[in-house]
Amino acid sequence: MVIKMKFTRLLLVLLTLIFTFVSNNFAQPNPSMLSKKYRLSKLKKIMLAPDQWQPFPKASERDAWLSLPQNVQKQLINRAKKYVNYTWPDLPATFFLDFVRTGNRDKYQQARDFRREALCNLVLAECVEGKGNFLDDIVNGIWVTCEESYWDVPAHLATQAQGYGLPDVAEPTVDIFASETGALLAWTAYLLGGQIDAISPILKQRIQIELEKRILTPCLERDDFGWMGFRDDNPVNNHNPWCNSNWLIVVLLNEQNKERRIAAVGKILKSLDVFIAGYPPDGGCDEGPGYWNQAAGSLFDCLDLLYTATTGSINSYDESIIQEMAKYIYRAHVSDQYFINFADASPRISIEADLAYRFGKRIGDATMMKFGAFMADLYQKRGLTFWGNIGRQLHAIFNYAELHSAIKEQPLLRDVWLENLQVVTARSEQGSAKGLYVAAKGGHNGESHNHNDVGNFIVYLDGEPMIIDVGVEAYTKKTFSAQRYEIWTMQSAYHNLPTINGVMQKDGREFSARNVNYFADDNFAELKLDIAGAYPSSKMHLI
Amino acid sequence: MTEAAQQIDLTLMTVCQVNLESPGKIVLERDRNSSDGMPITLKVFYNDSKFQLELENVKLTDKQLKAVWKNEVTRILFRTIAPTARDTWQMKIVP
Numbered sequence: 348m349v350i351k352m353k354f355t356r357l358l359l360v361l362l363t364l365i366f367t368f369v370s371n372n373f374a375q376p377n378p379s380m381l382s383k384k385y386r387l388s389k390l391k392k393i394m395l396a397p398d399q400w401q402p403f404p405k406a407s408e409r410d411a412w413l414s415l416p417q418n419v420q421k422q423l424i425n426r427a428k429k430y431v432n433y434t435w436p437d438l439p440a441t442f443f444l445d446f447v448r449t450g451n452r453d454k455y456q457q458a459r460d461f462r463r464e465a466l467c468n469l470v471l472a473e474c475v476e477g478k479g480n481f482l483d484d485i486v487n488g489i490w491v492t493c494e495e496s497y498w499d500v501p502a503h504l505a506t507q508a509q510g511y512g513l514p515d516v517a518e519p520t521v522d523i524f525a526s527e528t529g530a531l532l533a534w535t536a537y538l539l540g541g542q543i544d545a546i547s548p549i550l551k552q553r554i555q556i557e558l559e560k561r562i563l564t565p566c567l568e569r570d571d572f573g574w575m576g577f578r579d580d581n582p583v584n585n586h587n588p589w590c591n592s593n594w595l596i597v598v599l600l601n602e603q604n605k606e607r608r609i610a611a612v613g614k615i616l617k618s619l620d621v622f623i624a625g626y627p628p629d630g631g632c633d634e635g636p637g638y639w640n641q642a643a644g645s646l647f648d649c650l651d652l653l654y655t656a657t658t659g660s661i662n663s664y665d666e667s668i669i670q671e672m673a674k675y676i677y678r679a680h681v682s683d684q685y686f687i688n689f690a691d692a693s694p695r696i697s698i699e700a701d702l703a704y705r706f707g708k709r710i711g712d713a714t715m716m717k718f719g720a721f722m723a724d725l726y727q728k729r730g731l732t733f734w735g736n737i738g739r740q741l742h743a744i745f746n747y748a749e750l751h752s753a754i755k756e757q758p759l760l761r762d763v764w765l766e767n768l769q770v771v772t773a774r775s776e777q778g779s780a781k782g783l784y785v786a787a788k789g790g791h792n793g794e795s796h797n798h799n800d801v802g803n804f805i806v807y808l809d810g811e812p813m814i815i816d817v818g819v820e821a822y823t824k825k826t827f828s829a830q831r832y833e834i835w836t837m838q839s840a841y842h843n844l845p846t847i848n849g850v851m852q853k854d855g856r857e858f859s860a861r862n863v864n865y866f867a868d869d870n871f872a873e874l875k876l877d878i879a880g881a882y883p884s885s886k887m888h889l890i
Numbered sequence: 891m892t893e894a895a896q897q898i899d900l901t902l903m904t905v906c907q908v909n910l911e912s913p914g915k916i917v918l919e920r921d922r923n924s925s926d927g928m929p930i931t932l933k934v935f936y937n938d939s940k941f942q943l944e945l946e947n948v949k950l951t952d953k954q955l956k957a958v959w960k961n962e963v964t965r966i967l968f969r970t971i972a973p974t975a976r977d978t979w980q981m982k983i984v985p
Binding site for chain 2: 693694695782809811812813814815816817818819835840843844846
């Protein structure tokens with residue numbers, strides 16, 4: 348069964364389904380790009396000691412904080428005022444148990460997220476204002492965080508020996524939100540160390556104890572956290588660079604033992620190599636653009652931390668695969684707030700604009716820098732300037748003046764063909780959102796955050812979605828279970844695809860597009876692909 | 891196909907209002923987000939001798955989907971009228 352999608356610029360999209368009978372292998376990038384190039388012996392020579400690595404001014408360096416633009420200072424202080432005398436939300440065991448009892452993730456995660464946001468905002472406000480007005484609430488935030496039984500969320504207990512349910516404090520496991528919490532406390536101690544020491548030296552000691560117990564030791568000693576990529580049974584996704592970036596921050600700021608510090612960085616490089624090796628040469632993110640912030644974006648966090656912590660000795664920005672992974676995000680951009688949203692993605696996502704700008708700058712891509720500046724401006728007009736984790740906010744704060752005075756332009760590329768991911772986009776005119784825009788995909792149904800959607804397409808007109816990919820509902824226990832494809836948004840019947848005798852596409856790497864051909868010139872763009880292989884063959888008899 | 895498929899259904903998902911203007915022609919219409927106020931339309935042409943149309947209004951209850959698409963999306967189902975072993979269908983989508 349062949350679908351041919353022909354996009355004639357300015358005029359039409361022609362969709363042809365041909366019912367007659369009619370691979371997706373690619374050369375993997377170097378699987379040891381980082382760890383072989385930067386072996387432990389080399390790391391020993393090039394890594395800065397903890398007290399030498401000063402990535403941002405500490406709160407006590409008043410001139411740096413007071414020289415920030417006035418609107419930035421005001422915004423950071425104002426948003427933290429509501430957290431003065433803050434009542435830290437409770438995290439009762441029954442909230443935690445919701446996940447196994449009802450599948451609901453929200454109640455626990457929301458309360459937990461409020462805590463993290465409060466502490467992050469208080470810390471940054473105190474750094475800017477420097478008057479001690481936020482310190483007591485910061486102390487409360489540190490204390491309450493250190494007293495939590497588990498820093499991650501109920502849905503991430505997979506590695507725990509006792510399985511899902513309540514967390515076992517005797518076995519601290521690490522996934523993305525535990526690592527984020529570790530990094531938040533590490534930054535807090537780094538930025539405000541002197542101030543919190545003056546209240547009680549116990550505070551920093553406590554942070555150090557918790558970081559040792561919950562992040563540094565388990566990450567160094569265990570190899571079975573799925574995100575690390577050292578187990579054979581599961582491919583890695585955004586969790587890999589996301590966790591590694593946070594672990595790396597904790598190592599760089601808090602690991603005082605030189606041998607352990609080098610060993611941890613070496614292990615992080617090895618783990619990142621697994622992630623990079625899973626990417627095709629075109630840099631396409633099979634999890635969808637909604638995960639770019641945490642996939643390629645978190646890899647950039649790691650590369651940038653490594654770059655600065657070795658005074659530029661670790662420099663991978665000239666590697667083709669790194670550059671392609673960066674560019675994916677603007678290649679998946681429809682216009683303004685919209686992105687193509689195959690896989691678990693909303694069409695409206697908030698990309699980390701400052702990160703995109705800095706990533707573009709590091710790889711020397713002016714288009715990406717302008718894109719980052721454009722998105723930063725777009726989000727700022729909607730009241731979104733500083734968000735995300737504290738490490739990224741620190742960059743966005745100290746890069747604010749440059750980012751907001753940079754040239755802003757959305758790329759609006761006329762044609763994109765990601766030949767490995769098998770995603771095509773075409774629009775009527777380069778540089779304009781006017782007219783038609785089409786995106787379509789081949790690929791396979793074993794992609795990360797997969798929907799059964801081989802052959803799916805979307806159509807925008809004048810920048811507005813018309814024929815759509817619905818996207819994904821809020822995650823529940825069912826989302827990442829054996830029942831995933833019972834959810835309607837994951838099914839081919841609710842994508843722009845055929846259903847044959849009531850049979851939908853099937854999940855699995857083997858259910859894929861075949862004979863995928865792409866062509867584009869000034870007049871049209873065409874994608875032709877056989878999608879029969881995405882359906883269970885026992886139900887379809889193709890000649 | 892070695893044997894005729896009894897039923898082939900082709901889905902189009904849309905956030906637009908769906909007007910079945912005439913046999914073989916559907917008009918998708920929605921308001922623009924931009925300020926000029928004029929609705930935006932896209933026409934879908936198909937072979938009405940081969941397909942029967944069904945519209946399914948999919949009510950959205952999930953907050954994440956509602957935040958993007960509001961209360962509902964429409965699934966347009968093009969259902970083949972006769973069993974098919976070998977055929978070629980074309981659909982044109984034009985502004």
